[in-house]
Amino acid sequence: MNGRRRVLGLCAVVLSVGLVAGCGSGGQSTAPATSTAVPLVSTGDLPAARSGEVHLFGINDLHGNLQPPEGSNGKVGAYTAGGAAYLAAHLARLKAAYPDSAIVSAGDNIGASPLVSSLFHDEPTIDFLNTVGVAVSAVGNHEFDHGVTELRRLQQGGCATDGCTPGEPFTGAKFPYLAANVTDANGQLPPGLRPWTMLDLGGHKIGVIGTVTTDTEHIVMPEGIAGYRFGDEADAINKYVPEMRAAGAETVVALLHDGGAQQARGPVDYNGCANISPEVKALAHNTDGAVSVMLTAHSHQAYNCTLDGKVVTQAASFGRLITDVTLRFHDGKVDAKAVNRVVTRDIQPTPASTQLVDFFAGQSKPRAxxxxxxxxxxxxxxxxxxxxxxxxxxxxxxxxxxxxxxxxxxxxxxxxxxxxxxxxxxxxxxxxxxxxxxxxxxxxxxxxxxxxxxxxxxxxxxxxxxxxxxxxxxxxxxxxxxxxxxxxxxxxxxxxxxxxxxxxxxxxxxxxxxxxxxxxxxxxxxxxxxxxxxxxxxxxxxxxxxxxxxxxxxxxxxxx
Incomplete structure (x- = not known):
């Protein structure tokens, strides 16, 4: 949507399935002893890495939430969660435990962002993602909020049309944006975008492809995407699978800025798959079997499913969860599993991220x-x-x-x-x-x-x-x-x-x-x-x- 606009009234959707509950924020990260909440899974007790194992750490729908989100937007069930400096600290802990790893995003890193990011054209959020070492991201519909020209600037750097943001010169994203299903009349992607990329982790090649919801053409400013169509996501992924295989990919991971929700009564398990939306099942069913993992987004929900032999997940929104994907290569095969981990606030925040957020918060404070x-x-x-x-x-x-x-x-x-x-x-x-x-x-x-x-x-x-x-x-x-x-x-x-x-x-x-x-x-x-x-x-x-x-x-x- 340019979600503007858009889409599902995201907070309402989150509340409707019970992922987010309660109000306020703070450091409490464990539920009361009498609570019926889903048990906490975070990064405090990580199992040791096994031979032939690599990890991907997935996020989605950050929407420029650099400061800890408040109220229900800062909760995962009973647990207070989110905030860029805490997200960075949990990612650092994961990378230390699993050095053969990469951070990936399923899109909507920016757009509809709080003032601390959007007042500066979301450059602070791109800088943050660079700081934590994001390796690749799908485009989300919000990446197109200001059109393909501004998206290209966010990738390549330089000043916005109304001048430069305070602080260090903006050099753009250090990671590629993927948009396999976004093409013009000649089948070409918007400038600077790619359909897929290859990650080499622990000596293993992993093809990573990205797509964005087909609804994008209806939910962002039409003139900003004039001449481009947003095709079927499964078709786009399947089109490029042979190309990735030919380039040596041992498996394929899809970053899809699209998703659904669990339909469950009572507290929703952020690692559950209770009555998952039919559109999620259809995406898994229609996608090539070479794809072992599908990291979804857009609906701001949390789930962890195995559908048609594929791991299919989503990590809510606003940096409250990290999807920890394990890929184990053995005997010419690849086994995949995943767990969603809560970004609690009972961990020492990363100083570099804290400094970045505090700087831009200070710059925005008089107006805010x-x-x-x-x-x-x-x-x-x-x-x-x-x-x-x-x-x-x-x-x-x-x-x-x-x-x-x-x-x-x-x-x-x-x-x-x-x-x-x-x-x-x-x-x-x-x-x-x-x-x-x-x-x-x-x-x-x-x-x-x-x-x-x-x-x-x-x-x-x-x-x-x-x-x-x-x-x-x-x-x-x-x-x-x-x-x-x-x-x-x-x-x-x-x-x-x-x-x-x-x-x-x-x-x-x-x-x-x-x-x-x-x-x-x-x-x-x-x-x-x-x-x-x-x-x-x-x-x-x-x-x-x-x-x-x-x-x-x-x-x-x-x-x-």
């Missing part, structure tokens, strides 16, 4: 702590029963307010663009940035009343399945049981309190991601005009500054 408004109560990002969210509706209010000068009468906000809720009371710039980290432009487009009706119907007939839009200036009701194309109830739509006229023209406000057809809302592209306003975060700040304390709005959508 600035109070820009307040609310009378929490503003959740989670949807109300009808589907819109209180905070999403407030953001829609800010976009409508920003385009009032051009007579916008309604506004639409995509649920995937609301990345976190607000807790109530004073709202700082950092909190607002966490809510809207993408830097989208507020725009106004002209749609007929009929096109607005078609847009609302697209919420249920959409390849991206983004969910219900939050709105301002417009109210309506829908029937969830009605057939697609007929969900919106006749005569229920009101704009400015007046019945919608299908023949009239209305100017509506949104962000440029949606206006370009993002999240599958192609009706926006039928507009005959586009008027450009401020950056979305600036619009929200202006709205909060010029209004009294915000009260959580009632839902503007009715589900019947």
């Amino acid at each position: 702590e600035r109070v820009i408004g307040n609310s009378t109560a929490p503003l959740p990002a989670e949807p109300d029963p009808a589907g819109d969210s209180p905070l999403g509706d407030v953001i829609a209010d800010s976009m409508l307010d920003a385009m009032a000068g051009v007579q916008a009468v309604a506004a639409f906000m995509n649920p995937g663009g609301v990345r976190a809720g607000l807790s109530g009371g004073n709202i700082t710039y950092e909190q607002a940035y966490t809510v809207q980290p993408f830097g989208n432009q507020v725009v106004a487009v002209a749609l007929t009343g009929q096109q607005i009706l078609n847009l609302l119907e697209q919420q249920w007939d959409n390849v991206s399945k983004p969910g219900v839009l939050s709105v301002a200036g417009i109210t309506y009701a829908y029937s969830d049981g009605a057939p697609k194309g007929h969900k919106v109830i006749d005569d229920s739509v009101r704009v400015g309190g007046q019945p919608l006229n299908p023949s009239a023209s209305y100017r509506v406000s949104t962000n440029n991601f949606l206006a370009a057809g993002g999240d599958g809302f192609t009706v926006f592209q039928q507009s005959h005009e586009t008027l450009v306003g401020p950056i979305d975060l600036d619009a929200l700040e202006s709205y909060l500054r010029t209004h009294a304390a915000v009260t959580p709005p009632q839902s503007r959508v009715e589900k019947r």
Whole structure:
């Protein structure tokens, strides 16, 4: 998604399967004696390496979480987890125990990141990954948030268009990015990307291939990926298996920025495989048997499966878990197994990583702590029963307010663009940035009343399945049981309190991601005009500054 946008409302997905529980953060890493939580597996008691054995240490969906994530985002079940300096310390412990090893990532290292990383174009996160010695990474959809040109800069180094980041000159990623299923009309990958690479560990050659979810074309800014298609992942992997074999690969490891979740009752075992999603099974089933390990991502879940003879895993998100993969070569064969290890905070953090994070945290602090408004109560990002969210509706209010000068009468906000809720009371710039980290432009487009009706119907007939839009200036009701194309109830739509006229023209406000057809809302592209306003975060700040304390709005959508 440019997850912006996107995708599954990741924190909600994590909570829905019970991986993350509890609030707060701290150093406690073991569950109470009376807890029914899954037992802790970390790096404190590592078995000795065996002959012919090599290890891969997998991470995914770091999303620039350099500082220890807070609340439920900093938990794995009952255990407090995450933080770059702790992740580095656990990786160092693993590398010391298993020197024939490499660190790999399944993508979304960056994007939708906290201020400490995103304020500096995510260069701090790339620097951190270089510091710990990442050997290779798949691209995630968020690697395309700012298009293929910016992705190339993050690989090769140099200053961003608005200047250089404080600190040492940015030299780019020291590891290759893999994108086997991303091609243009001529079958060529974006500049600087590769389909696969070879790792030589302990005298054994391991082919590593990377892919990204096919949904990417719907969940990142269309102009940033213009001309590229995101093909079937299994087909792309299978295409390159003979090439890797011919180059001497004894086995193949796939880094897939795609995944699913366990469906279990009660506490979810982060090393379990309870009723795993069918899409994960399909990926394993459709992928060549030469692939022994599939490190997945994107859904921010944890699981450890054996499917169709392949080890298939995911390490949650935000640097809270490390997947420790063991490959044992013997008698011309390769045996694979894996274990997800918790990145606890009861370990001495790595000084170099601590210094890096503290530097950029200091650089961002003056802006981060600035109070820009307040609310009378929490503003959740989670949807109300009808589907819109209180905070999403407030953001829609800010976009409508920003385009009032051009007579916008309604506004639409995509649920995937609301990345976190607000807790109530004073709202700082950092909190607002966490809510809207993408830097989208507020725009106004002209749609007929009929096109607005078609847009609302697209919420249920959409390849991206983004969910219900939050709105301002417009109210309506829908029937969830009605057939697609007929969900919106006749005569229920009101704009400015007046019945919608299908023949009239209305100017509506949104962000440029949606206006370009993002999240599958192609009706926006039928507009005959586009008027450009401020950056979305600036619009929200202006709205909060010029209004009294915000009260959580009632839902503007009715589900019947």
